[in-house]
Amino acid sequence: MISQQMIALRNEMKKEDVQAFIIPTSDFHDTETVADYFAARKYFSGFTGSAGVLVVLEEKAALWTDGRYFIQAENELKDSGIDLMKQGQEGVPSIEEYIVSNLTKGQNVGFDGRTISYNDALKYQSAFEYAGLNLKVNLDLVSQVWTNRPEMPHAKTFYYDEKYSGRTISQKLDMVRKEMEKEHAHTYVITKIDEVAWLYNIRACDIENVPLPMSYAMVTMDNAYLYINQSRFDEVSRQKCEEANVTVCDYNQIYEDVLKMNGPVLLDPTSCNSRIAMSLTQTKVLKMSPIILLKAIKNEVELENTKWAHIKDGVAMTKFMYWLKKNVGKMEIDEVSASKKLTSLRAEQENYIEDSFATIPAYKENAAMMHYHAKEGSCAKLTNEGLFLVDSGGHYYEGTTDITRTFVLGEATEEEKYWFTKAMRSHIRLAKANFLYGCHGYNLDILSRGPLWDCDMDYQCGTGHGVGHLSNVHESPNGFRWRIVPERNDACVLEEGMLQSNEPGVYIEGKLGVRHENEYVVVKGNKNFYGQFMHFECLTWVPFDRDGIDASLMTADEIEWFNWYQQECYNKVSFGLNEEEKAWLKEICKPL
Numbered sequence: 001m002i003s004q005q006m007i008a009l010r011n012e013m014k015k016e017d018v019q020a021f022i023i024p025t026s027d028f029h030d031t032e033t034v035a036d037y038f039a040a041r042k043y044f045s046g047f048t049g050s051a052g053v054l055v056v057l058e059e060k061a062a063l064w065t066d067g068r069y070f071i072q073a074e075n076e077l078k079d080s081g082i083d084l085m086k087q088g089q090e091g092v093p094s095i096e097e098y099i100v101s102n103l104t105k106g107q108n109v110g111f112d113g114r115t116i117s118y119n120d121a122l123k124y125q126s127a128f129e130y131a132g133l134n135l136k137v138n139l140d141l142v143s144q145v146w147t148n149r150p151e152m153p154h155a156k157t158f159y160y161d162e163k164y165s166g167r168t169i170s171q172k173l174d175m176v177r178k179e180m181e182k183e184h185a186h187t188y189v190i191t192k193i194d195e196v197a198w199l200y201n202i203r204a205c206d207i208e209n210v211p212l213p214m215s216y217a218m219v220t221m222d223n224a225y226l227y228i229n230q231s232r233f234d235e236v237s238r239q240k241c242e243e244a245n246v247t248v249c250d251y252n253q254i255y256e257d258v259l260k261m262n263g264p265v266l267l268d269p270t271s272c273n274s275r276i277a278m279s280l281t282q283t284k285v286l287k288m289s290p291i292i293l294l295k296a297i298k299n300e301v302e303l304e305n306t307k308w309a310h311i312k313d314g315v316a317m318t319k320f321m322y323w324l325k326k327n328v329g330k331m332e333i334d335e336v337s338a339s340k341k342l343t344s345l346r347a348e349q350e351n352y353i354e355d356s357f358a359t360i361p362a363y364k365e366n367a368a369m370m371h372y373h374a375k376e377g378s379c380a381k382l383t384n385e386g387l388f389l390v391d392s393g394g395h396y397y398e399g400t401t402d403i404t405r406t407f408v409l410g411e412a413t414e415e416e417k418y419w420f421t422k423a424m425r426s427h428i429r430l431a432k433a434n435f436l437y438g439c440h441g442y443n444l445d446i447l448s449r450g451p452l453w454d455c456d457m458d459y460q461c462g463t464g465h466g467v468g469h470l471s472n473v474h475e476s477p478n479g480f481r482w483r484i485v486p487e488r489n490d491a492c493v494l495e496e497g498m499l500q501s502n503e504p505g506v507y508i509e510g511k512l513g514v515r516h517e518n519e520y521v522v523v524k525g526n527k528n529f530y531g532q533f534m535h536f537e538c539l540t541w542v543p544f545d546r547d548g549i550d551a552s553l554m555t556a557d558e559i560e561w562f563n564w565y566q567q568e569c570y571n572k573v574s575f576g577l578n579e580e581e582k583a584w585l586k587e588i589c590k591p592l
Helices: 004-015 040-045 067-076 095-102 118-130 141-145 169-183 193-200 235-243 251-260 274-279 290-296 300-327 335-347 364-368 414-431 441-453 556-576 579-588
Strands: 020-024 053-057 061-065 082-086 108-110 134-136 187-190 216-220 224-227 246-249 265-267 284-286 352-355 360-363 387-392 394-396 403-408 434-436 464-466 475-480 499-502 505-508 512-515 518-528 531-538
Touching (some): 004 040, 004 053, 004 141, 020 040, 020 095, 040 053, 040 061, 053 095, 061 067, 095 118, 118 134, 169 193, 169 216, 169 290, 187 193, 193 290, 216 251, 224 251, 235 246, 246 251, 251 274, 300 335, 300 403, 300 518, 300 556, 335 352, 335 387, 364 512, 387 512, 403 512, 414 499, 414 505, 414 518, 441 475, 475 499, 556 579
Parallel strands (some): 020 108, 187 265, 224 246, 265 284
Antiparallel strands (some): 053 061, 187 216, 352 394, 387 403, 499 518, 518 531
């Protein structure tokens, strides 16, 4: 059944003479997780996944999403009149191809330029102009239709002190200006909220699980500007900005100021919104934002802090594992109540702020959906059988964590142990990697996928991603993936100090899901005639559930790594446990 909001949107499209309207999953800053105010794609389609683009035509509509959400999207789009387009699958048209094939010459395509990146706008413009279609690029139909729209985020900011961030605002501005000089840029426009937050050492809980303020920035060789709702800007941050000669302006003033800039303007076309970029008359220097790499390489203060954050998180996760294994089948536990228990245990840790993303608790066949969302009142109840996958993380003042564990609730079947162990081998092979400097994630990804590819199995996502520092839990430009996906921007050279998740998995629709995830930091190893060797230092210390392991499927070196890791978990987190928990942990960490 077509929703009332879709009917209302089509009525507005008729008024504006628009035959196709594009609604991405985005805000004005290309933020991966959007605040409720920007959840337009979800509002009009009913699809709740974190990634997707909705295209609405006069008589039909389609939604594009990736392999993480195919099962979920099929369920949520059922009977909506919206066709699911499975990105990356053979025969699936691109957004441009779909629109061109359904419109005729002279018709109009519209979108809100604040929610579409400059790169995407140029791609659309090229395809549509070639087909004789017209673009209306600054059309905000969403606000006209969404009458009960949530408020724009306005949480109070707080200053992220140098004892956690490691560098002052002035030091970071110096780093940025050196990068600007390399590009011969007079002005640098920064629109990503994680980059602005890093540059000016500010944080705010504007978006649930994303401790970053909605803001823009501009930097010249002589001046720096922050664009933010000033009523929510805290005094410490204001004082620190004044000391660094940063002018604080109203949030929307950037759309006026970009018209007044002089000289070449540096901007990242993959993230800068098209309204800003297309309004510039100056020479554009289109490059990946230099801040992306600057903030991905963590400084010594950040690394020391994040190691402690992971120890605390390990205590909370280990307590959760003990509680779960001891109580499942004895008390009523469902996916949501288990998730709440885990959050409460994290909240007991010093300097906890919030979860780093909405916990994914997925029991049995629900875990086959990589980004399954458990709903209170209709989620699965846990019993003492099957596998329970929990993907979660925490934001602490010291840093951000991301971890997945798959728990065995009862006696594991032979099939469950087989895939549990295969995924464990995948994790270990990548964790043990020793590689020459200059390698990218795609050079190493086969180490992880190898044990699964050997039996014609795969997972339809990357193997891992970068992680921010009290910032976005998914951070560019590093990652693990078997091929380059340009829009992901996760294929850079792995540099010392980058944080990296390692999370291979097995997902069998209707049966089970298994994922084993730790975080690692890239470190230097030996240097010799062949070059600088690199490897990964583990940050996450939570035992894997040995009840799922079939050691006969593992090699001797994999068993050695597994036993080493389990013992290190005991050594690092047992201090935070009571005597019963400690005795239990010692038992489950004994060698295979």
